[in-house]
Every structure is written in structure tokens, then in C-alpha cells.
Amino acid sequence: MSSTAVSSRFLLEHFNRRDLAVEERIAEGIEKNRKGTGHLRFVDGEGRPLSGVKVSGRLKRHEFLFGANAFMLDGYDSGEKNARFEEAFAGVFNSAVVPFFWADLEPRPGEYRFERNSPKVYRRPPPDVVLDFCRRHHLTPKGHCLVWHQIFPKWLPENPVDVAPLIRRRLQVIGERYGKLIPYWDVVNEPMEKYMFTEVKMLPSDYVYQAFQAAAQYFPTSAHLTLNEATAYSWREFFEETTGLDLLVKNLILRKARLDLLGLQYHLFFYENGGLSTRVQMMADARDTYLDPKRLFKVLDQHASCGVPIHISEVTLPCYKDLVEGQMFQSELLRELYRLWFSHSSVEAIYWWNMADGAAYGKEGELYGGLLNADLSEKPAYCALRQLVREEWVSSFEGHSDEVFDFRGYYGTYELTVEHAGFKKHCEIQLSKQHEADFVIALESQPVAAKASRRTANVALT
Numbered sequence: 001m002s003s004t005a006v007s008s009r010f011l012l013e014h015f016n017r018r019d020l021a022v023e024e025r026i027a028e029g030i031e032k033n034r035k036g037t038g039h040l041r042f043v044d045g046e047g048r049p050l051s052g053v054k055v056s057g058r059l060k061r062h063e064f065l066f067g068a069n070a071f072m073l074d075g076y077d078s079g080e081k082n083a084r085f086e087e088a089f090a091g092v093f094n095s096a097v098v099p100f101f102w103a104d105l106e107p108r109p110g111e112y113r114f115e116r117n118s119p120k121v122y123r124r125p126p127p128d129v130v131l132d133f134c135r136r137h138h139l140t141p142k143g144h145c146l147v148w149h150q151i152f153p154k155w156l157p158e159n160p161v162d163v164a165p166l167i168r169r170r171l172q173v174i175g176e177r178y179g180k181l182i183p184y185w186d187v188v189n190e191p192m193e194k195y196m197f198t199e200v201k202m203l204p205s206d207y208v209y210q211a212f213q214a215a216a217q218y219f220p221t222s223a224h225l226t227l228n229e230a231t232a233y234s235w236r237e238f239f240e241e242t243t244g245l246d247l248l249v250k251n252l253i254l255r256k257a258r259l260d261l262l263g264l265q266y267h268l269f270f271y272e273n274g275g276l277s278t279r280v281q282m283m284a285d286a287r288d289t290y291l292d293p294k295r296l297f298k299v300l301d302q303h304a305s306c307g308v309p310i311h312i313s314e315v316t317l318p319c320y321k322d323l324v325e326g327q328m329f330q331s332e333l334l335r336e337l338y339r340l341w342f343s344h345s346s347v348e349a350i351y352w353w354n355m356a357d358g359a360a361y362g363k364e365g366e367l368y369g370g371l372l373n374a375d376l377s378e379k380p381a382y383c384a385l386r387q388l389v390r391e392e393w394v395s396s397f398e399g400h401s402d403e404v405f406d407f408r409g410y411y412g413t414y415e416l417t418v419e420h421a422g423f424k425k426h427c428e429i430q431l432s433k434q435h436e437a438d439f440v441i442a443l444e445s446q447p448v449a450a451k452a453s454r455r456t457a458n459v460a461l462t
């Protein structure tokens with residue numbers, strides 16, 4: 001089949017068949033794995049039960065993490081564009097990836113680009129800048145990445161014996177400064193691909209295990225330590241119980257490494273003749289591997305057998321120039337994949353990679369894999385994701401209480417409006433997959449305060 005004959009319909013054929021078992025698994029998985037039932041009880045200032053309380057609530061923030069990298073934060077040539085980037089980012093995501101690439105963070109030994117006033121580096125805002133952004137918009141930060149066989153400083157020595165203590169020092173410095181501020185970390189990036197880089201000889205033998213040992217020493221237990229693997233070894237190289245990535249993960253766990261999460265990349269681009277291909281034909285040839293929902297579920301189930309939660313850690317869906325209606329294909333595929341991933345019991349996060357066209361790494365920019373155009377206007381894919389996250393996967397409820405008011409909704413933070421005896425108050429509750437869902441909301445006898453409590457969760461008043 002020539003590239004001119006490739007159509008979106010052909011590429012999406014496996015999804016468009018609407019296999020009944022797949023559709024049922026997605027619907028049932030979302031209902032079972034992403035939702036819970038909350039129980040609201042209302043009492044007066046003396047702890048006595050109240051009835052007839054009017055209550056309404058709406059999901060304010062998902063517990064499930066929807067994110068992207070924030071590498072272009074403050075990276076545009078005008079304040080207007082930078083503000084637009086922030087607005088678009090916060091308009092759909094609740095998590096942001098913070099860059100910690102070694103070469104750019106420590107360009108000279110011991111000189112770190114942590115602070116806001118650090119020298120500018122393209123696509124590498126200082127961590128403090130991104131954390132300020134996260135605080136402003138209530139985004140969960142994720143650090144990427146601590147140890148990788150690419151983008152390492154030129155000043156590193158060539159002898160692995162000399163590099164090992166430098167890796168430990170890097171993890172110690174970052175862990176002490178950011179370990180309590182950032183709850184998720186890609187400790188080792190793409191280890192299954194290292195063999196392809198024969199010129200990289202400075203990493204110590206068994207560096208993956210050593211990196212996790214050092215991270216466990218220097219990062220608090222509140223930090224989730226992740227092994228983040230490339231697309232080919234996450235989805236293509238699948239051999240059921242002998243899948244190489246899973247054997248690596250299980251080996252690390254058997255050796256008592258503190259490995260908390262497995263990151264699976266899904267960059268839908270391909271290589272030929274030693275370089276990145278911009279031909280849609282490459283994707284057409286790999287359709288049965290990457291675009292078959294039954295196979296995707298099978299691969300996810302196998303990775304889940306490792307016993308650690310999964311993040312879909314980096315997503316790129318290109319708009320190939322030689323694909324008619326490429327933006328619509330990107331949008332439709334996004335919806336199909338996010339529904340599948342969101343439904344799986346082991347998946348706890350999905351991270352799109354580049355927010356906008358024109359700001360990707362190297363030749364990846366030629367694939368137009370952003371959610372926004374280069375001028376930061378919205379593409380159909382951005383609208384599709386916003387519709388899922390901010391409209392379709394949102395719960396709301398209202399009614400009057402008896403002794404208990406029950407509601408069912410997506411896990412996350414809910415803003416409640418409570419009305420009783422002529423006054424109205426607002427409070428927040430956290431419906432979580434990890435905790436019980438019984439909430440006691442205390443209403444004072446005078447219309448001056450409303451208090452909400454939960455035996456096992458934090459509740460904030462607004």
C-alpha cells in the first residue's frame with residue numbers, strides 16, 4: 001500500500017469495528033476503576049444529626065493524573081504567547097512534567113539551573129519556575145528524568161568507575177532539594193534502548209539497579225520512583241510472560257529495588273534508514289501492533305502482572321502531512337486511546353508529551369504531534385481531550401439529605417454547596433480510591449461556618 005492510499009479509516013479500522021468485548025471492558029472498567037460512592041452525613045454544632053439539608057456537588061479535580069510536559073513554559077517570545085500556553089495547559093491538565101535533564105540542569109560541574117534567574121535554555125525552564133506554575137494552577141509535578149543514556153553532560157568522565165559517584169551525587173542534590181516537593185520521578189529513562197547507543201560507555205554496569213538504590217536513599221517514601229521505558233519495548237516487543245521489560249522490572253523488585261511505578265511511553269513515530277520517518281506508511285505497516293485495542297489491553301495486562309501501577313508516561317500522536325485529515329485522525333485516536341487507558345485498573349496517569357507544534361525535540365517537530373498549533377490555537381485533539389476530562393468524565397449531584405446522602409462519581413476533589421436553615425456554605429471533600437468514603441459535615445447553629453471532616457481524608461473549606 002502506498003502512502004497516498006493510507007486513510008484515517010484504514011488506520012482506525014480496529015477501533016471502528018467496535019468489538020463488543022472491548023467496548024464492554026472499557027465501559028465497565030471506567031465505572032469500576034475510576035468511580036466510587038461517597039456517603040455524606042450532616043450534623044449540627046453539637047454533633048446531632050441533621051436532615052433536610054440541601055446539598056450539591058461537582059468534581060473539581062480528578063484523582064487520576066492527566067498531564068503533559070511543561071518544557072515550553074515561559075519559552076515563547078512574547079508574554080501573550082506564554083500566557084496562552086499556561087491557559088491552555090491549565091485548561092485541561094492537572095499534572096505537569098518538570099525537566100531535570102542532566103546536561104541542561106548542570107551544564108558545569110556543581111553549577112545547577114534550579115532558580116528562576118538561571119540562564120535560559122530552550123525547552124528547559126528551571127525547576128523552580130515549573131513548580132511555581134504548578135502551585136498557581138494546582139498541578140501535580142512530575143520530575144523527568146534522573147538517569148538516561150542520552151542528554152548527559154559533556155564534562156562527564158569516560159570511566160564508569162568515576163561516573164558512579166557523580167550519579168549518586170546528582171540524585172542526592174536533587175532529592176534533598178525537590179524530593180518532598182515533587183511526588184513522581186522518572187528515575188531511569190529508556191534502559192531497554194541503551195544497547196542501541198554503543199558509543200555510550202560511561203554508565204556503570206548494573207546502573208539501573210544502582211540508580212534505584214540511590215533514589216531510595218535520597219528521596220522520601222512520599223516520592224514515587226518510576227522506570228520509564230520507550231515505546232518499542234512498552235508495546236512492540238511483547239512476548240507474554242517473557243516480555244523483556246517485565247523481566248527487568250521483576251528482576252529489580254526481586255532484588256529489593258524500590259520501584260513504585262512503571263512508565264510506558266506511546267510515541268507513535270517510527271524510524272527508517274537510521275532516522276526519524278515522516279511517512280505515514282510506517283504507521284500503516286505497524287497498525288496491528290499499535291492500533292488494535294485488543295492487543296493493547298493484552299499488553300497492558302501483561303505489564304500489570306509486575307504488580308506496580310502504570311503511567312502512560314509520554315504520548316505523541318502525529319498529524320502526518322501525507323495523511324488526509326491528519327488532525328481529525330489525531331483527535332479520534334486520542335479519544336480511543338484515552339478511553340482504553342483510563343479504564344484499565346493498573347493505569348493511574350496519562351501524560352501527553354508536547355503541548356504545541358513547533359516545539360518538539362529534533363525532527364519530532366516535523367510530525368506535528370502537539371495538541372495546539374504552532375500559534376497556540378487549539379487543534380481538534382485538544383478539544384477532544386478537554387471534552388473527555390472536563391465534560392464527559394465529570395460528576396455532579398444535588399438533592400436533600402435524610403440521615404445519609406449517597407452519591408457516586410469519579411474519584412477526585414469535589415466542591416460542595418450546603419444549604420440549611422437559611423444559610424449557604426461551601427466545602428471540599430476528597431473522594432479517593434485509596435480511602436473510605438464516609439464524610440461528616442458539621443453545620444454550626446449560626447450561619448457563620450460549615451465544617452466538613454472525614455475519618456481518613458483531608459477536607460478543605462472554601
